[in-house]
Amino acid sequence: xxxxxxxxxxxxxxxxxxxxxxxxxxxxxxxxxxxxxxxxxxxxxxxxxxxxxxxxxxxxxxxxxxxxxxxxxxxxxxxxxxxxxxxxxxxxxxxxxxxxxxxxxxxxxxxxxxxxxxxxxxxxxxxxxxxxxxxxxxxxxxxxxxxxxxxxxxxxxxxxxxxxxxxxxxxxxxxxxxxxxxxxxxxxxxxxxxxxxxxxxxxxxxxxxxxxxxxxxxxxxxxxxxxxxxxxxxxxxxxxxxxxxxxxxxxxxxxxxxxxxxxxxxxxxx
Amino acid sequence: xxxxxxxxxxxxxxxxxxxxxxxxxxxxxxxxxxxxxxxxxxxxxxxxxxxxxxxxxxxxxxxxxxxxxxxxxxxxxxxxxxxxx
Numbered sequence: 001x002x003x004x005x006x007x008x009x010x011x012x013x014x015x016x017x018x019x020x021x022x023x024x025x026x027x028x029x030x031x032x033x034x035x036x037x038x039x040x041x042x043x044x045x046x047x048x049x050x051x052x053x054x055x056x057x058x059x060x061x062x063x064x065x066x067x068x069x070x071x072x073x074x075x076x077x078x079x080x081x082x083x084x085x086x087x088x089x090x091x092x093x094x095x096x097x098x099x100x101x102x103x104x105x106x107x108x109x110x111x112x113x114x115x116x117x118x119x120x121x122x123x124x125x126x127x128x129x130x131x132x133x134x135x136x137x138x139x140x141x142x143x144x145x146x147x148x149x150x151x152x153x154x155x156x157x158x159x160x161x162x163x164x165x166x167x168x169x170x171x172x173x174x175x176x177x178x179x180x181x182x183x184x185x186x187x188x189x190x191x192x193x194x195x196x197x198x199x200x201x202x203x204x205x206x207x208x209x210x211x212x213x214x215x216x217x218x219x220x221x222x223x224x225x226x227x228x229x230x231x232x233x234x235x236x237x238x239x240x241x242x243x244x245x246x247x248x249x250x251x252x253x254x255x256x257x258x259x260x261x262x263x264x265x266x267x268x269x270x
Numbered sequence: 271x272x273x274x275x276x277x278x279x280x281x282x283x284x285x286x287x288x289x290x291x292x293x294x295x296x297x298x299x300x301x302x303x304x305x306x307x308x309x310x311x312x313x314x315x316x317x318x319x320x321x322x323x324x325x326x327x328x329x330x331x332x333x334x335x336x337x338x339x340x341x342x343x344x345x346x347x348x349x350x351x352x353x354x355x
Contacts, residue, residue, distance in 0.1 A: 146292045153296055182283030189289050193296065 004106045004116040005237070006039075006135035008159075010151030012122030014143045015172040018208060018218075020119035021049045022227065026219045026234030028083035032114040035074065037086045037105075039131040040121035041097055044088035051078060051215020052085050061089035061096045063105065070108055079220065084113070094126045099133035106134025115237070124158060132159065138167040139199060144174055144185040153194055168199040170233060175204045176247040187247075200233035202226050203247060297335040297342050308333060315346055325350045 007020045017040075024036035038046035041061065047053040058073035063086070070086075077083035086109070089096065102118075109116045120131035132138055138159045142152040152169070159167045171190055178184035187201055205226035211218045218227035219234075232242045303311070316328035330349040336342060 146288050146295070149292055150295055150299065154299060157300075179285070182285045185285050185288050185292075189285065193289070193292060 002110045002114050002116065003137060004110060004118065004135050005137045005139060006118040006120050006132045006164075007139050007141060008120035008128060008131060008155060009122065009141045009148070010124065010155040011142075011148045014141050014148050015170075015202070016122070016141050017045050017049050017119050018212065019139075019141050019170060019172065019202075019230070020046060020117050021217050022219045022230035023234050023237065024083055024115075024117050025050075025077070025080065025217045026231045027115050027117075027237065028077065028080040029219065029231070030234060030238055031082075032238070033082045033112070034080075034115045034117065035084045035086060035109045035113040037109070037116060037118045038088035039097075039102070039118050039127065041088050041127065041130075042090065042093045043121065044090050046119050047075075047085060047087045048215065049212055050085055050217065052087075053215070056087050059087045059089040060105070061092050064097060064101045070105075094121070094130065097130050099130055102130045102133040104134075124154065128155075128158075129162075132162060132164055135164055138164045139170060140167045140196070141170045141172050142190065142194075143172050144179075144187075144190055149185070149190055149193060156194060156196055166196060168197045169194060170200050170202065171198070172202045173204040174201055174247065179247070198244075199236050200229055201244065201247065202229040202233075293337045294335075297337045301335060301342070301344075303335065316348065319348055323350065325353065327351050 007016050007023070009016050017038075020036055024034050028034045036046060036050070037060065038044050039060070040046075044059075047056055052075050055075045058068040060073065062068050063070050063073045074084040074086055077085065106116060106118070116134075118131050118135060121127035140152050140155055140159070142148045156167055159165075169191070171187055174187065175184055179186045187198070191198055203225050205218065205224055207221060207224040208218050208226050211221060211224065211227075218224040219230050221227050232245075235242045312331050312333050315333065316326065316331045319326040319331075320328055327349045332347040334345045334347075336345050
């Protein structure tokens with residue numbers, strides 16, 4: 001049974017595209033067939049985050065307007081043949097797409113993939129409405145900042161109004177040291193305010209920047225703490241019970257020890 | 271903010287400030303009471319109160335949205351003029 005999951009946030013710049021790319025890759029690593037769809041028409045970015053920008057021939061709008069078949073527009077990932085990207089059009093705007101188009105597209109993708117992850121544009125306007133139209137589930141990305149949490153609250157209301165069920169929350173870019181000093185809202189603070197189910201917490205990690213510089217995703221790098229968190233989220237999406245590890249600034253000694261041999265002890269993964 | 275500021279209680283922790291500000295903003299967002307509507311509410315409320323309580327000071331009315339434990343509240347604070355007789 002395939003699932004269409006939209007990743008959205010309200011506020012821009014909180015990590016929707018990074019989350020989509022990492023979760024898509026992590027789900028593919030778990031052996032699933034995954035399509036990631038860039039629904040940010042006119043401001044496409046998922047392609048560059050995944051390092052696939054040079055392979056684009058057709059895009060989402062080309063598919064909808066019948067200039068190519070879906071298969072022709074799907075770009076195979078560099079590492080995982082079962083991971084495909086459907087890029088957004090760069091030269092069009094969101095009005096080139098309707099919610100009905102997105103529902104039809106999602107259904108077409110559903111036939112070929114286990115997971116369809118849709119990267120939503122920021123905002124609460126047409127682009128966001130298009131992005132959630134075909135979704136079975138919604139995941140909301142926020143950072144522990146006043147503006148991002150406020151927008152997440154707004155989006156949660158809209159997602160529920162569109163009858164997309166209860167969205168699940170990713171808290172991104174948390175800085176454990178700042179939280180322990182009382183200089184950043186904690187996971188508990190954010191959860192208490194938003195009152196939705198948490199699916200994962202991703203620590204702030206410079207490796208996200210360096211990986212993205214190269215067009216790679218952090219889940220492929222064993223040393224990336226953010227990458228490990230995204231892998232945990234992917235496993236939770238797949239239905240595994242993965243414990244929420246305590247947020248430490250640095251990996252512990254045991255983890256480092258096992259890290260040298262390229263594997264981690266069971267149950268202490270994060 | 272340094273450790274000593276926290277120790278001597280000089281400043282509130284910024285995460286607490288963030289949480290409080292966020293809660294206030296969200297009460298307003300969720301109630302969908304815009305600043306214009308709030309002004310209108312104050313004007314109408316003071317007109318009604320003045321009809322029953324002439325000593326009510328319409329200019330001093332304060333309406334605030336409060337976040338409670340279980341539910342949120344609208345609190346209207348209307349000062350009364352003390353008769354100088």
